[in-house]
Amino acid sequence: MTGTTPTSTSAATVATEIVLPGVVEPNGLEVRTRSLPAPAASQVVLRMDATGVSFAEQQMRRGKYYDQPPFPFVPGYDVVGTVTATGPGVDPALTGRRFAAVTKTGSWASHLLIDAADLVPVPDGVAADAAETVVVNGITAWQMLHRLAAVRPGGTIVVLGANGGVGSTLVQLARHAGITVIGTASARHHDAVRALGATPVDYRDPDMYARIRRLAPQGVDAVFDHVGGPGLTQSWQLLRRGGTLVSYGTAATKDETGNSRLPVLKVFARLLLWNYLPNGKSAHFFNIWAGRRRLETFRRRLSEDLTQVLRLLADGVLTPQIAARIPLADAAAALELAESRTVAGKVVIVPGE
Template structure:
């Protein structure tokens, strides 16, 4: 049967005002699909980049929403591993600022019953990103040091959690006002606004970190991440915040980012260092089994209370514009979540 859904849709690009409520009729889920009633949707910086028309491959009109947690209402033909009423989560890229939606069942992962929906949804985009970068890309082991930029943010905070669980020491950059959030998760705080980050990281770690997680890009990748590495270390680039700061294109920063891409292969070789890019959607599409395994592991840890995502604020779905404005302000620590 068809179903009615309410969603926050953008017919064009622009400011937060382009996010408008609308009602849509969903057809029955097609073959290989499921219809899910959404309990919580995450608010991501990628949503803001989409809203301003800068996200590759996504153009208006579109309903944003990179991830969700919800319950299956109906299943299409050929879906056998899931059942109606089951709690699930998914990385969706778009479409989850809604009360319900249809989705390919292959992206659904079972979610724990006991955990709050807002904690679980913080483990989808943010948690999966942190888990795969830490465990599959960086490979830090107990006793080593890592550098986490934006350590009071959604991904950064979970990287601190994962490091602590693995016995890895973490240096976390954040503004002075977010020092307590970094230290509460076991990180050694460095104020990126007033301290030389790379030099401090090298000094604290006794020679350099084995991995640096960088969401900023541009010159920052060289001066604050690669410069902090020990021989054999890896810089993991997973964003280009500097070029789209505040959700707006910054041409000068984009040019700097392109110039900064010219890394010395000989220098990296001589130090056995590496620079690798990570994109959560590319990993999901190229390695779907790893996506399902890793997301299930993250959700299980949240369900057990072993890792605890920091929730900055929970807002009604209708206030999606306000939620994005709050994220752009960079004044809150942790994940912002929408609840239908």
């Protein structure tokens, strides 16, 4: 991403940002305007074309995300945008081109500063809102399915929350790889889950796990569980010998008060214990940021995986699951809608007028 010349392009940029001031309801989000400093060496200014609401922001507003920064801060886990200025050492030819990036925070803004090394090109012809649906969701789904669980064609998996942002992407990637999918969702989303190629099961059914076992009596190759809580044991029991449980969230405890790290640490401990059992099964907690201490390797792997997912989107293999498009100024409404659990896919935030 970096060039060999010190040439840079920069101009005063005024950014509109959505600020999370503390533990508040969605309508407690604040809007601020500030002048961004000129991009430093290896940085660019990225104009936001699309960002979105993930489960991380829903946890952050409760102060429940595992390693969120102290309040106040600008949320926004990922972004698709256009480079408008480059700092010293960055190729000026990047200006005007569209990229995707994972940021963890900071993307709920009209403009943001970002390291050029974190940019992943978006293929020509792919709309910003479509690309946004598969940035953090796509990387998470791809790495869990292909890097962590390594499910082979012909296998069977269970996806909890198959109508959600990560879940719907995971279903599509698995079906493309020749994998059978059983997906949980509320009854109103079953048609959508079927359209993605999965067999739906009602997550509100008290016999949900028994129904899944009847669909896969020999056990499944992997379970992808973002819920955690007591049901995690049931997910573990669905696995055949040699199967893999991938836990990637603690939605069951999102409304609990207390230490934000405790639910995750409890899951870690349980998964670690299960890995010592002599049954050939394995259990893992997926964190997209694992391995970031080896920054170059982390960036290369993330770029490779997101490039794969964006290419599948461009080729029509993946269908973007957009629940709604809401202007940045109405970010509170976007967060509230995402938390309502009434929509399928991802709530996308766009610049607006």
